[in-house]
Amino acid sequence: MTRQKQLQQNGKDKAAVLLVSLGADISAEIYKHLTEEEIEELTLSISNVRSIDKETKNQVIAEFYQLALAKEYISKGGMSYAKQILEKALGPDEAMIIINKLTSIVRPFDFMRKADPKQILNYIQNEHPQTIALVLSYLEPQQSSQIISELQEDIQADVARRIALMDRTSPEIISQVEHILKQKLSVADDYTQTGGIETVVDVLNGVDRTTEKTILEHLDAQDPDLAEEIKKRLFAFEDIIALDDRSIQRLVREVNNEDLLLSLKTASDELKQVLFKNMSERMAETLKEEMEFMGPVQLREVEEAKTRIVNVIRKLEDAGEIVIARSGGDGVIV
Template sequence: MMDFEDFGGGAVVGSPLSQAEKAAAVLLAMGKGVAGKLLKYFTQAELQTIIASAQNLREIPPDELLTLVNEFEDLFTEGAGLMDNAKAIESILEEGLTPEEVDGLLGRRTAFEAYQTSIWDQLQDAEPAFIGKFLQREHPQTIAYILSMIPSAFGAKVLLELPESRRADIMNRTVNMKDVSPKAAQIIENRVIDLVSKIEAERNSNGANKVAELMNELDKPQVDTLLTSLETMSKASVNKVRPKIFLFEDLLAMPQRSRVLLLNDIAGDIITMALRGASMEIKEAVLSAISPRQRRMIESDLQATNAVINPREVAIARRAVAQEAIRLSNSGQIQLKDPDATGDKPAESAAEAA
């Protein structure tokens, strides 16, 4: 503890100290090193007041100084000390403590652990298949870490949604998981936050999914009429539903490679029926995605003059093609729409896409 005799000046011993004098006394008691770090957190006016008070500070006996320090500690604990700015207090602590000690004093670790728990628990609100589909795009080590963090019962279901060829590697990584650095853990947790956001969005879109499923059972003229009616009530609702609707005519927006994969497993008679009465643009999009031999056969059937067009059978065939496209899209095998389509690129041939 330093000697205060030099600050006796002309002050009366034992006279009450002002707030500024108390601040000056505490800073002087801290010593030059610590006090110097604290001074940068005061405003210019506060510094001038404290300096003036220090120059005229009377002698402070040890017992009075102890009382003053105790008063400061009480005010500091209550959040009403010399500096009540939270960021300033945090910076002061970081000057002399380790990050772990600062986290402990500020209660960060407890809050962070509670945050972690809530994030991992929220994953259980989704279907395991949804989580599995998301994780397939992640690195095996990231998947292993996530599986090690979520509840075991749910993690087992998610693991079964992953490709069988990857499960052994992921399980091995999970078994041999070492301590993950805080930085790496934060990166992964940010990805989990994105996933939780997608879960919330998926939950909020259930109504739109149901309406889209209903409309996917209808013909294009009926769908157009319903969407027009819905738009008069809410454009936002239309924007939620429209991207989820896929009709036979939407094959035009599908990437050529996806069209090839889709039509490869559909019987020729269904394709033929679906193309009856279709526009030339649709016919070319479909016929360019099948083998030359099958194309010749379907074109021959379509050109037959004695063919009778049954609207109901045509609608059923087109709906069958659209439903198969939706099924393959949901399993991740094809894309329903080409994100890079410009509308003026010529279609690839089936041979080029294969």
């Protein structure tokens, strides 16, 4: 694969070529606006740049210029205006490539991340659930958690379901919603794509247990399969390591030993040590011996055992016998 083809697939390589082309002084100024992780990754990419042919250099600079120009058009007149100008200048195909690239690197609703969640709630709580779901998909999980907790109960589950089922939304619709909310909030600008089960899991992990239960109960009635998939991801087997010792000891007494044995087959060494530490010495030694002599098992059996253990954890939490730390609620564990 040639260097030029690699550049078409690797944004970090393109950024490295751009900075090398711009020179040390300008690159140093750009570094001031990056995170430590971004600086490390970019410096590594720059160190791997041995030589840059003129064609590649011109290609990267031209692409950067077009993206910067497109972003300026969007800030002045919105997505439709930018698309119209770019189509006249470059043709419809090239214009769409630039718009798609821009919407993949600029997150929508950035301006709302500067606003207080209560302020956002005031302006979106009367919107259609699909609009609320779209907005919450792009906010930080902590913001979305606080907002969804304050919505009416019948709307909470509907919004959670729409977030989970969301895939892609056209840039034009996102731009229209942004424009309307920007006028309401009277703050800055920006915008791109998200949604899906992982997003709603992030949101639910941040709400209090009462809100989570209410949403999941409604989802169970509306879409049982979706509710089950969300439940699986809300607390993963490896998250046991975050429980306090008393909760782990209570769990060990409750779970089936066969399930515990199967689940340890693929558990991390750290989690194994935490579990062994919270059971009797005899039980730990017995499990270690059985693990040593246990033959191959199907991964499906292991995952099913883990799921049963996670279900036990959720039942114990519902009964108030263990506590899973959450960022919602009063946040105090005694």
